[in-house]
Amino acid sequence: MATAIKKKKSLVKNLVRFSVNGTAVELEIGTLPHQVETAHTLAHTLRETLGLVGTKVTCDNGACGSCTVLMDGKAVLSCMTLTVECQGRSITTIEGLADPETGRLDPLQQSFIDHTAFQCGFCTPGMIMSAKALLADNPSPTEADVKEALSGNFCRCISHYQVLRAVMATAQGGE
Template identity: 65%
Template sequence: MSPYFITLIVNNQRYVLEIGNRPGGVKPSHTLAHTLRENLGLTGTKVGCNKGECGACTVLLEGKPVLSCLVLTVECDGKSITTIEGLEDSQTGKLDPIQQSFLESGAFQCGFCTPGMIMSVKALLSSSSSPTDEEIREALSGHYCRCISHYHVLEAVTRALHKSR
C-alpha cells in the first residue's frame, strides 16, 4: 500500500507528514497537540487535561482558537495552524504585543496555562479591536489557571489593547 501524506502549514512553515505507524509518522488517532509537540517539537503548546477541559493546548486553526487535544491531526490536512512559537516576529525576535503585555503585567507564575491563554487573546484581538470586558472574560473562560488571579491576565489584555491602538 502506498504511503499517505498530509500537509500542515504551521507558523507559516509547510510540513509534510506521513500517516501510519512508521517511526516519525502520524497515527490516525494522534491529536494535533501530540503532533505539534512530538513530531514538530513545538512544545510551547501545553497538554494539561488532554480532554478538553483546561484550555492549555489552545492553538489557532485557520485563525480560530481550538483545543488541539480534541482535534485529530488528520483533520488538519492543508490547514493553517498558529502556535505560541509563531507569534514572535521571526525576523527580529520581537514578541507579539500580547506576549509583551503578559510579561509586563506579571500575568503568570508557572506559565503552564499562559501559551493557551495568549492564543485565545490573539484570536479575540484579531477579530475585535475593542472587545468589552464581558467579551474578554468570555474568551478566557475556558482557561484554567491554578496559580494566579485572573485579574493579572485581564490587566495584560487591557495593556495589549492599548499597545495595539
C-alpha cells in the first residue's frame, strides 16, 4: 500500500516544468522515447524534443558558447545544463527574441544584420544570446565589457570585429 502511494507520488513528480520563449513547457521525465531522460541536456531537449534548432551545438562540452541560451535572463550553456535543472525556470532561445506578435526583430538581431556580423553564421545565435544577456545586465557596456561577455563564444570565421561593432551600436550610448 505504502509502495503504491509512493509510486503514484513519484509519477506525479516525474515532470519538469519551465517556460521557453514565454510558452509553458511540461515534460515527463523517464526513459521512454517521448520522455526527457535525466541525462538530457537542455540543448538536446530544445533541439530534439521541442524542435527549437536555432540553438546550435558545436563542442557539446561547455567550451565554445554556441549553445548559449538565457535562463531567467542570464546566459547559460545549454549543453552543460540538464533539462531537469530547469524546473520553474524561464528559458529564452534565439527563436524567442523577435516580437512574437509583429515578427519585428530584436534590435540586436537587426544590428547583426546591419553590420554583417557573421560569416558562416553557425556561432551567431550563441553570440547574440550572450550579448543579449550582457545588455540586459549592463545596457551601456564598454567595448571591454562586450569582449569579456563574449569571451566564451567561439568563432572561426573571425566575425569578432563586426560583432563588436554590432553590439556596441545596440548598446545605449554606443557607437
